[in-house]
Amino acid sequence: MAVRIGRHTAVLDRPVYIAEAASSAGKKEGEGPLGEMFDRVYQDSMLGEKSWEMAESRLVKENFDLLLKKSGHTAVDICIAGDLLNQDSAANFGYRDIKTPFIGIYGACSTMGEAMGIGAAFIDGGFAETAAAGASSHFCAAEKQYRAPLGMGSQRPQTSTWTVTGDGAVLLSRAEKKGAPIITEVLTGEITDMGVKDPNNMGAAMAPAAASLLTAYFKETGRTPDYFDVIATGDLGLVGKTLVIELLAAEGYVLDDRYTDCGIEIYDSESQDTHSGGSGCACSALVFTAKYYKMLCDGKIKRMLFMPTGALMSPTTSQQGESIPAIAHGVVIESRC
Amino acid sequence: MAVRIGRHTAVLDRPVYIAEAASSAGKKEGEGPLGEMFDRVYQDSMLGEKSWEMAESRLVKENFDLLLKKSGHTAVDICIAGDLLNQDSAANFGYRDIKTPFIGIYGACSTMGEAMGIGAAFIDGGFAETAAAGASSHFCAAEKQYRAPLGMGSQRPQTSTWTVTGDGAVLLSRAEKKGAPIITEVLTGEITDMGVKDPNNMGAAMAPAAASLLTAYFKETGRTPDYFDVIATGDLGLVGKTLVIELLAAEGYVLDDRYTDCGIEIYDSESQDTHSGGSGCACSALVFTAKYYKMLCDGKIKRMLFMPTGALMSPTTSQQGESIPAIAHGVVIESRC
Numbered sequence: 001m002a003v004r005i006g007r008h009t010a011v012l013d014r015p016v017y018i019a020e021a022a023s024s025a026g027k028k029e030g031e032g033p034l035g036e037m038f039d040r041v042y043q044d045s046m047l048g049e050k051s052w053e054m055a056e057s058r059l060v061k062e063n064f065d066l067l068l069k070k071s072g073h074t075a076v077d078i079c080i081a082g083d084l085l086n087q088d089s090a091a092n093f094g095y096r097d098i099k100t101p102f103i104g105i106y107g108a109c110s111t112m113g114e115a116m117g118i119g120a121a122f123i124d125g126g127f128a129e130t131a132a133a134g135a136s137s138h139f140c141a142a143e144k145q146y147r148a149p150l151g152m153g154s155q156r157p158q159t160s161t162w163t164v165t166g167d168g169a170v171l172l173s174r175a176e177k178k179g180a181p182i183i184t185e186v187l188t189g190e191i192t193d194m195g196v197k198d199p200n201n202m203g204a205a206m207a208p209a210a211a212s213l214l215t216a217y218f219k220e221t222g223r224t225p226d227y228f229d230v231i232a233t234g235d236l237g238l239v240g241k242t243l244v245i246e247l248l249a250a251e252g253y254v255l256d257d258r259y260t261d262c263g264i265e266i267y268d269s270e271s272q273d274t275h276s277g278g279s280g281c282a283c284s285a286l287v288f289t290a291k292y293y294k295m296l297c298d299g300k301i302k303r304m305l306f307m308p309t310g311a312l313m314s315p316t317t318s319q320q321g322e323s324i325p326a327i328a329h330g331v332v333i334e335s336r337c
Numbered sequence: 338m339a340v341r342i343g344r345h346t347a348v349l350d351r352p353v354y355i356a357e358a359a360s361s362a363g364k365k366e367g368e369g370p371l372g373e374m375f376d377r378v379y380q381d382s383m384l385g386e387k388s389w390e391m392a393e394s395r396l397v398k399e400n401f402d403l404l405l406k407k408s409g410h411t412a413v414d415i416c417i418a419g420d421l422l423n424q425d426s427a428a429n430f431g432y433r434d435i436k437t438p439f440i441g442i443y444g445a446c447s448t449m450g451e452a453m454g455i456g457a458a459f460i461d462g463g464f465a466e467t468a469a470a471g472a473s474s475h476f477c478a479a480e481k482q483y484r485a486p487l488g489m490g491s492q493r494p495q496t497s498t499w500t501v502t503g504d505g506a507v508l509l510s511r512a513e514k515k516g517a518p519i520i521t522e523v524l525t526g527e528i529t530d531m532g533v534k535d536p537n538n539m540g541a542a543m544a545p546a547a548a549s550l551l552t553a554y555f556k557e558t559g560r561t562p563d564y565f566d567v568i569a570t571g572d573l574g575l576v577g578k579t580l581v582i583e584l585l586a587a588e589g590y591v592l593d594d595r596y597t598d599c600g601i602e603i604y605d606s607e608s609q610d611t612h613s614g615g616s617g618c619a620c621s622a623l624v625f626t627a628k629y630y631k632m633l634c635d636g637k638i639k640r641m642l643f644m645p646t647g648a649l650m651s652p653t654t655s656q657q658g659e660s661i662p663a664i665a666h667g668v669v670i671e672s673r674c
Binding site: 001002003004007008010013050051053054077078082084085086087088089092093095096097098099100101102103104105106107108114118121122124125126127128129145186188189190191192193312313314315316317320322325327 | 388434455528530650
């Protein structure tokens with residue numbers, strides 16, 4: 001049974017193993033700095049489907065199948081997933097043929113953190129022996145839904161981020177897997193809204209949510225940032241990352257080079273014209289599964305705080321002039337190498 | 338720690354108390370057969386807000402405040418909630434000022450079952466001492482998003498259901514509350530899609546998901562329907578309920594008068610012109626919190642299977658000709674009276 005050590009932090013009773021990870025990315029992501037690290041790169045953004053929405057569902061399904069194949073499992077006890085599309089349709093249609101108990105979640109780009117936290121809680125609590133946790137997004141489907149049809153060729157401001165096409169998923173397991181990293185703590189964030197209204201500046205909207213959960217964690221545990229080799233927030237991008245550093249400094253916590261943001265890592269912002277960085281549920285999911293998971297398996301990093309961050313507005317609420325609520329969810333992961 | 342007794346069923350180690358329940362309903366619901374049972378009935382469908390979407394968020398916030406007030410608690414450890422609006426905006430904006438760790442979920446009209454199951458798992462596993470689980474919907478916001486603008490005055494076929502306006506929420510607690518009913522088992526459903534494509538016949542789309550989880554539960558536990566005083570599915574309505582009875586009969590299980598559907602209970606279909614019944618996340622949430630919760634507290638029923646059912650399509654997927662995936666999630670609740 002887990003132990004709560006503060007309002008936001010629970011320490012697991014027994015380690016939950018991240019037994020496997022799978023990453024499937026789009027063409028642009030494959031051309032970026034992490035291109036070589038992805039398990040699979042799709043050159044066709046339609047994946048042979050007739051719509052971008054169904055292309056994303058296919059990505060979800062094929063990455064889940066890949067996760068099972070890589071892990072040697074034939075099934076899991078429960079799947080936990082979400083995405084950015086209205087009514088979570090990428091996940092719901094992606095998992096509809098998988099015939100496994102399913103928990104649909106909505107945390108926008110914090111989804112991977114939320115899914116891993118719920119999965120760890122279900123395993124720690126005895127509700128499952130194995131769980132798949134995943135998150136997806138698709139640039140074309142997201143642009144169509146959130147902003148303007150691609151055919152309009154709208155200009156993007158420098159504060160905007162680029163929605164990542166891809167799916168990242170992990171297989172969580174109660175059974176020990178030699179060398180696999182473990183989840184040791186689960187962090188659940190609060191909705192934070194500082195009044196930012198610009199949907200082209202989501203980094204600024206989300207930074208306070210990340211900063212507030214980070215600060216709460218350090219206060220609840222008495223730890224400082226140097227407890228971790230890597231602290232990775234979700235997809236704040238360049239604008240949001242700078243704000244998090246400032247907000248933490250104001251609380252007396254220095255985030256040095258060990259702090260990174262998945263939104264900055266996934267693209268080469270200059271050569272790939274992605275402005276403030278990457279975003280979308282798949283952003284942190286891909287950076288974790290393709291890069292940090294392997295570094296944890298290899299022992300290149302020993303302890304990591306993975307904290308994806310989500311902007312919780314809808315196009316309707318933005319059109320109605322509402323500000324952008326945001327949230328962050330995190331997991332502490334340790335290498336067993 | 339919970340014990341899994343099958344792929345879909347987990348038995349809690351210790352009882353999770355449903356310490357309190359709160360129900361806030363719209364005008365039409367207040368005029369229905371359960372009208373007298375709701376804690377609060379709003380006569381103004383806008384709740385003083387400028388949009389239906391924000392009216393639903395206000396409903397969420399005010400019902401949460403009411404839940405706390407009724408319970409005597411000043412806060413809970415975690416909130417779990419969802420709704421039907423794009424990007425879960427009713428829940429996200431409803432909970433943004435509540436300053437509590439938050440888990441956003443999407444399960445369409447199965448949301449209340451999913452939220453109660455996750456809440457019970459978090460408490461059973463030691464991640465929280467108290468949790469609020471809730472679900473909301475709003476007729477006008479849902480019609481605008483899913484079907485046609487109300488001003489068009491479109492005709493509704495007899496198979497269609499009426500989206501319930503309201504919010505139902507429960508306060509789950511590890512600490513014993515004298516006389517409060519307890520959650521003893523959590524049932525997690527799979528996505529089921531039998532190819533139904535008509536978004537005006539969601540009962541037919543969802544019935545197989547409810548039937549499949551019911552059948553799985555009876556097979557996994559060796560029990561039969563008479564183990565329960567009440568089995569209540571989500572919002573299948575008249576069409577879906579009939580199908581569930583037929584599907585269960587084909588598996589050898591007789592669902593007699595102890596089987597009800599929340600979508601049938603909430604309106605008087607003849608005098609209220611609601612055709613096949615009520616639907617929406619708030620349908621089962623209101624029927625449970627306003628009616629069955631009290632019957633469990635009073636000992637009028639001793640054991641209940643509460644199983645809300647959700648249709649997981651989006652307007653986009655329906656327009657693209659896709660069928661309607663569906664899911665059900667359940668909790669077994671016992672009276673302590």
